[in-house]
Amino acid sequence: MRPTSGLTFGGRYQLSNRIAIGGMGEVWQASDLVIGRTVAIKILKDEYLGDPGFLERFRAEARHAALVNHEGIANVYDYGEEEGSAYLVMELVPGESLATILERERVLPTDRVLDIVAQTASALHAAHSAGLVHRDVKPGNLLITPDGRVKITDFGIARIADQVPLTATGQVMGTVQ
Structure with missing residues (x-):
């Protein structure tokens, strides 16, 4: 699924604008419609969804970053997979x-x-x-x-x-x- 402004992931994270494109996916600014917080959401590129190794690395990113609570590490809030997409929700860091x-x-x-x-x-x-x-x-x-x-x-x-x-x-x- 190609990310576009207005698209909602997990029934709660509505995309607003793309922040960056990386090797594994795109990072978007999004609104958490449940608690009203602005977040960053990293969406795995479609071409990697069929690759179990890439999907496991993406899941591992969520688990790994969630292990550490430190002011110098961006917080991870959520992870999900749905309708041919995998996404990671994290703290939107200004700057x-x-x-x-x-x-x-x-x-x-x-x-x-x-x-x-x-x-x-x-x-x-x-x-x-x-x-x-x-x-x-x-x-x-x-x-x-x-x-x-x-x-x-x-x-x-x-x-x-x-x-x-x-x-x-x-x-x-x-x-x-």
Whole structure:
């Protein structure tokens, strides 16, 4: 099912505008019609719905991100599958990605860089303490709020430490840059 403005998922999340397109899906701003909150909803691309491996990675993203409660990690609220679609509902983080900021500003002041690194390290420490390894930390997955807070997103290829991996031996995961 192709996401469009006005479409409702799970009987409660009404799409309003597309925020981003990623490798596994699209992210939309949506309204939770039940409790009146604005959320972000990540919808898996149709071409991956028939692939059990991709669908399991998407389900795993919901489970993994829900394991950690930290101010530096975007909250996951819900997950669902219906009528040929799979979706993940999460906190709508105001601001922009570090990648967007770097494209615009090119060079950041040292104190700002150190603050971003410290906040990111704190959030990753919380994830690691819960046994979760992100595996794709990059500027595009670090959202910076207007007040300078960092929120890590996209736990799509994360895995639980000591858990059987979802990747095959020799398979490359993450973002090559």
